[in-house]
Amino acid sequence: MASIPSSRFLGTIVLLFSLAHFSSSNKISKTFQFNQCLSTTRTTKTFFTPNNPNFTSILNSTAQNLRCITPSSPKPELIFTPVDASHIQTVVICAKKHGIRLRFRSGGHDYEGLSYTSATKLPFVLIDLSKMRAINVDLHDKSVWVEAGATLGELYYHVAEKSKAYGIAAGLCTSLGVGGHITGGAYGFMMRKYGLGVDNALDAKIINANGEILDRKSMGEDVFWAIRGGGGGSYGVIVSWKLSLLPVPTTVTAINVPRTLEQGATNTLYKWQQAAPHFVDELFMRVFISPSAIQNSTKRTISTTYNALYLGPAAALLKLMNRDFPELGLKKSDCYEMSWLESVMFIAGFPKTVPTTFLLTGKPAFLNYFKAKSDFVKTVIPKKGLEGMWTRMLQEEIPLMIWNLYGGMMDRISESATPFPHRKGVLYKIQYVNSWTVPDKQAMKKHYNWIRSFYNYMGRYVSKYPREAYVNYRDLDLGMNDRNGGNTSFEKACSSWGRRYFKDNFMRLVKVKTEFDPDNFFRHEQSIPLLPL
Known part of the structure; x- marks a missing residue:
């Protein structure tokens, strides 16, 4: 397993979690143990409980569907905003050890809000990746590494900043978070020329249920195949993607x-x-x-x-x-x-008077x-x-x-x-x-x-x-997994959303899931289920 750095982080456990927020003694015990586990991690100003004055603004900051953040919508018990992969590793290890459910958000564009709310109303912790948005363009290699929390607008801007000769095959909405967008396929305005974002993904870094960071070589080709279009939240936490730079004309x-x-x-x-x-x-x-x-x-x-x-x-x-x-x-x-970068703004629906630097704000055109x-x-x-x-x-x-x-x-x-x-x-x-x-x-x-x-x-x-x-x-009208991820989830998915989203590829996704995450730690209402026992 990859090593997890430990040190002094967290002054007081009370600031991390308000135990009064939980109703049952069992839940309090699990949460206390979870907090104790996290106390060895190192960070500053990255944990927010509902009694924190910044909790609501952070929760709503990248929620793209207002339907999913109404007062009656289920809210996370805690929001964690990691600044590097080691923080995510620790949270994953502690959550698995103490039975805490996790949700992961890169850009907040899940149409049913499953990256930051829950249709099953089960308690969960939100891992918000918005502070992880580094972009490293390599013109010599004709590739770019981009962290999951970066938006497409930021990615497009930084690629064009390095060279106007290249673009990226990905989405039309500039506020999309790169991490989740690529996991679903990532169609866009160059798909007829170069294919989807997943067709141009060269590598990735993912944190598995054991807290290990894996790249394409260490995760294996089956898993790399599965995360390129199999939907987010089923196999692990996407930390970053490596994507191809693709030639675009000057005009x-x-x-x-x-x-x-x-x-x-x-x-x-x-x-x-x-x-x-x-x-x-x-x-x-x-x-x-x-x-x-x-x-x-x-x-x-x-x-x-x-x-x-x-x-x-x-x-x-x-x-x-x-x-x-x-x-x-x-x-x-x-x-x-x-220019190609100006066309990003045009296709996304921004007025001509809005400068391309607006892409760096990560803001959507509307909500x-x-x-x-x-x-x-x-x-x-x-x-x-x-x-x-x-x-x-x-x-x-x-x-x-x-x-x-x-x-x-x-x-x-x-x-x-x-x-x-x-x-x-x-x-x-x-x-x-x-x-x-x-x-x-x-x-x-x-x-x-x-x-x-x-x-x-x-x-x-x-x-x-x-x-x-x-x-x-995403459309929950097509069906959902069992509330607790039971064996009938496979049958439901086979006859409804699993087949509709993935056709014959669904069975391969299930097999990869069963081997890579046999405890079904990474799951949500429409995650890939395990093969039935």
Whole structure:
């Protein structure tokens, strides 16, 4: 086992944990023993209990879904903000020894909040990795080591700072924490050219249930395969990733072209489904679909906005669009040439007046209460189906669909290359998001009901057997493990979320989990379960 440095840290155990916070004597005993174990660790200002004035601000600091931090949402018994891997090692060892459950948060983007809350309402300690965000760019090796708590925005900025000739294949949302993002696959605006983040991961450092820090060589290829797309929180604590630096041109082109129903949006989107999967690899495009107001009217319409990045100049993009997708009617005035780093800001939705240095703040473009779901589409949805969507969306307040284009390199990577199986044959992925603005239970119930009904309507048009879903758009409606991680978790996952997220890769993930973490120490509502006894 890796050595754990010990020394004087923690002046008083009372400042670490308020035992009055716990209800049963057994829980008090376990917690006291846990605290005693931690007292040999060394840190400053990294432990926060609910009676600490900074507890709530730290808990909420990177929580991206306001639905998961309402007053009634389960809160951690303690927040620990380590500054290096040795602190995490100690917490893992002590938690396992004394039966304390842990949750790990890098960026707080888990759609169900499972990195910082609990749907089972079992007590837990939160390990917040936001102080671990070192980035080391190596141009000679064409790689970068990035700690789990760094955001994608910080990563992109520091890579571009070193060289404008390289970029990273990862997500579109700049406040995503790198640690958790990569574990789910990490799709982004260069996926059609270079594949996903997991396809470009070269190495990783992970802390296992014994508190050991392992790299790719010491963890073994099976575990390295599993953590690249098998979802976070199942195998250990990701400390850092090593990712490939990928060539990008000096000038790229971005567009944001809206089309409403009155401008022929239905026909244009119908044609997009047929043409877009065959675009050149250098072109990524997604479509935002939502209701919008009709000018000078009380009525609403549906707006479709084509948001795209082309790895090249505007003139070349115009030529491609006129040839392959003339229905969009792209004009020179729709095209904006910029650097790759500036395109990160554009695609993420930041106004042009916001400087790229904003990426260093790690702040999201917006926050709200939401429920999300996902689908993968393999056959073109007919116009009648599109019109049925419009009717239903106009009945809701702030619904949103985002259609993310696939094809290109995604078609050429095997389904089993990583746990992320949604590859050849996928035309595009749909993300459904229903948002609301007030923490009202009745409002939440209403908006939940709408998105579930809409999801049911969409079932006839999307992938089947299984109906596939994206693990980084976590959806607890698909099912959950047993509350205490019992043997029936495997059966539940096989018949629901496990197969939907990972298809045939699920069984390999289970086998790796059973060998690497046989005590199921790392677990949550949708973690990879163990093979049944």
